[in-house]
Amino acid sequence: MRKAMAEAIVGDDVYGEDPTINLLEKRAATLLNREAGLLVPTGTMGNQIAIHVHTRPGTEVIGEAQSHIFHFEMGAMAALSGTFGRPVASEKGILSPSDVESAIQPYGGHRTPTSLLSLENSHNLASGRITPPSRMRELVDVAKRYDLPVHLDGARVHNAAAALGISAAELTNGCDTVMFCLSKGLGAPVGSMLVGDAETIDEARRIRKMFGGGMRQAGVLAAAGLVAFDEVLPTLQNDNNNAKRLAEHLSQLPTIVLDPEEVDTNIVFFSLSTEAPMDARSLATKLNDAGVLVHALDAESIRMVTHYHISQSDIDRAAKMVSEILTTS
Ligand SMILES: Cc1ncc(COP(=O)(O)O)c(C=O)c1O
Known part of the structure; x- marks a missing residue:
């Protein structure tokens, strides 16, 4: 390009x-x-x-x-x-x-x-x-x-x-x-x-x-x-599939509220339950520091977007990162 x-x-x-x-x-x-x-x-x-x-x-x-x-x-x-x-x-x-x-x-x-x-x-x-x-x-x-x-x-x-x-x-x-x-x-x-x-x-x-x-x-x-x-x-369907994969991973985490069925395309929104050890803004900061760029919309919800340069293994790594931050904090 x-x-x-x-x-x-x-x-x-x-x-x-x-x-x-x-x-x-x-x-x-x-x-x-x-x-x-x-x-x-x-x-x-x-x-x-x-x-x-x-x-x-x-x-x-x-x-x-x-x-x-x-x-x-x-x-x-x-x-x-x-x-x-x-x-x-x-x-x-x-x-x-x-x-x-x-x-x-x-x-x-x-x-x-x-x-x-x-x-x-x-x-x-x-x-x-x-x-x-x-x-x-x-x-x-x-x-x-x-x-x-x-x-x-x-x-x-x-x-x-x-x-x-x-x-x-x-x-x-x-x-x-x-x-x-x-x-x-x-x-x-x-x-x-x-x-x-x-x-x-x-x-x-x-x-x-x-x-x-x-x-x-x-x-x-x-x-x-x-x-x-x-x-x-x-190649856009790869991004959609990666978003679904990310949503499926994240929805397994006990403090994340997310229905993967509601992820149609390349955007994943999730919110944190009241049992989560931190709010969405702190989670976003920790993820961004770790190289996973996400956007906190407010104190409860985070948006993640997939694109051409994100592979399936990146998705698995990002989900693992979210899990580690939420479980070790
Ligand atoms: C649905 C939608 N419409 C319009 C826009 C505006 O695009 P731009 O940022 O290029 O002005 C965006 C940007 O995120 C969007 O999500």
Whole structure:
């Protein structure tokens, strides 16, 4: 990947002259069976451009209550697009079509109208849970009945598709725009893609410039994305399998609360029971010091994520480390 980056042919992408970016955008569109694609610096920018394109100020965006757009995007939908979030609670990250339907407010003179349904699949805070294709279809159908566009935050949608054994195009069918990350599981250092129809992506390109995301000779980044498509994307099921293996190991430990059945993709969340000898933050510090990088979400829960460079023996070693720290402290 580093070699491909060094050798990339570049041009000024603000003028559409970077051949490596143009190729990456075409490949991303083809992969998701959409007309056009756009390289953006981050997943957050991809989501926020989509929100800006699909909505207008003074309207509401419906999303799952624990979704990334509500928790980790710095209130950008309000700051950049003048929109209001309408969080809908769900069963472990999988929205119910009837709950979404109840949250929709039509255009009219009294209530704040809904302008967008934003989905997240896989769902980060719900342990990488997958919303299956049949449920995706039902959610899209509800939105379409009310003439609402649908955006998918598919930061890790390729992990979800790999776990289901279907294409990301099939899983995301009917969504007007899809964002997915080249960084994260696909292993590129920077970048995310936004795909959709040609008209929407033309407008997204204008908004990307407005948000400060127009890049010049960024073909070096696109070259990494192309390697990710060719070499990393076909291996994503290994990461999902490794996460399941990690969850199975960890769930054997008496002070860890975790159901491996709830691990669908490459994210493992667990919490510590009250009998644990330390809280999650102290455990995370000890693991990080020992070279196992994990993230403590709060005092109770830890998130672990698998990726291309983590092997099965790394998984076994990491689980052993967790066990040793919890039993010898
Ligand atoms: C579900 C989801 N969406 C969007 C993002 C945002 O990506 P970025 O960090 O590239 O802005 C993340 C990042 O973790 C994520 O987990």
